[in-house]
C-alpha cells in the first residue's frame with residue numbers, strides 16, 4: 001500500500017512510518033518544511049490543494065498533524081493554534097483527498113478522548129456525546145472537518161486516542177523525568193481515571209483501521225487500553241516499573257495545578273473511563289492491556305515498541 005502520513009515526525013507518526021515501512025508499505029510523508037528525502041512531499045496544512053499531485057495514487061492516508069495539546073499553557077493564542085492546526089488542516093486535507101485520482105480508500109484521522117471531556121469517572125464508549133469544554137468542542141469540529149472525504153466516498157475512521165504511552169514523547173516522556181527520581185506526585189486527589197494506550201497498541205490499532213479489506217471500520221474508535229487506571233495507580237505503576245519508591249503523600253493540589261497550568265490542567269485532572277468497545281467488538285487484541293505490562297515493555301526496551309510482525313494490514 002502507498003500511505004500518505006501527516007504529522008509523521010511526531011511521537012505516533014515516527015513509529016507508524018517505521019512500522020509500515022518494515023512491512024514493505026510505501027510511506028509518503030507530508031511535511032511542512034522543505035522535503036529532505038524522496039519520500040517527503042511539502043504540504044501547507046492550512047491550504048492543501050485540491051488536485052495536489054502528491055496525493056494521486058495513494059491508497060490510504062493517516063492524518064496526525066496538530067500542534068501539541070499538552071506541555072504548553074493554553075493562552076488565547078495557543079488555543080487558536082490548537083484548533084486551527086486541527087480543524088482547518090483536516091478540512092483542507094479532506095478536500096484534497098476527495099479530489100485525488102484515483103480516490104484513496106481510507107482516511108484514518110487522529111482524534112482524542114478529549115471528545116468526552118470530564119465524565120466524572122463514568123465509563124464511556126464511542127456512542128457517548130461530546131463534552132462541553134474547549135477540547136471537546138475542538139475534537140467535535142476536528143472530526144466533522146473530515147466531511148469532504150466522507151462525502152466523496154472515502155472510508156473515514158477517527159482514532160480517539162487516550163494518553164499514548166511511548167518513551168519518545170507525549171505524557172510518558174514528561175512524567176518519566178520526575179519518576180526516575182521517585183518524585184512523581186499525585187495530581188489533585190489522584191482518583192481521576194486516566195485512559196491510556198501503549199504506543200505499540202496505538203500503532204497496531206491505526207493499522208487495524210487502515211486494513212483495506214475492513215470496509216466497515218468507519219466512524220469513531222476509542223484507542224484506549226481496556227484497563228484504564230487512576231492517576232495514583234499510574235504514578236505507582238511508573239515508580240514500580242522504574243524500581244523507585246512510591247511516596248503516596250507526594251501531591252500537587254488541584255488548586256495549584258489550576259493556578260500554575262491554567263486550563264491546560266484539565267489534561268491531568270480530567271476524569272473519564274474510556275473503553276475501546278468498537279475495537280474489541282471488531283476482534284482487535286491488545287498486546288499490552290494492563291499498565292504494568294505496557295510500562296515494563298516500553299521503559300524496559302528504551303525503544304518504541306513497533307514490530308514488523310504487527311497484524312491488521314497485509315504485507316505489501
Ligand SMILES: NC(=O)c1ccc[n+]([C@@H]2O[C@H](COP(=O)([O-])OP(=O)(O)OC[C@H]3O[C@@H](n4cnc5c(N)ncnc54)[C@H](OP(=O)(O)O)[C@@H]3O)[C@@H](O)[C@H]2O)c1
Nearest residue numbers: 007009010011012064065066067085110112161163164170
Ligand atoms: N500522543 C498522545 O497522547 C495523543 C493522544 C490523543 C490524541 N493525539 C493526537 O494524535 C496526533 C499525533 O499525536 P503525536 O503525539 O504524535 O503528536 P506530536 O508528537 O506532537 O506530533 C504532531 C505532529 O504534527 C505536526 N505539527 C506540529 N505543529 C503543527 C501545526 N501548527 N500545524 C500542523 N501540523 C503541526 C508536526 O509534524 P510535521 O512537522 O511533520 O508537520 C508534529 O510532529 C495529534 O493530532 C494529537 O493531538 C495524541
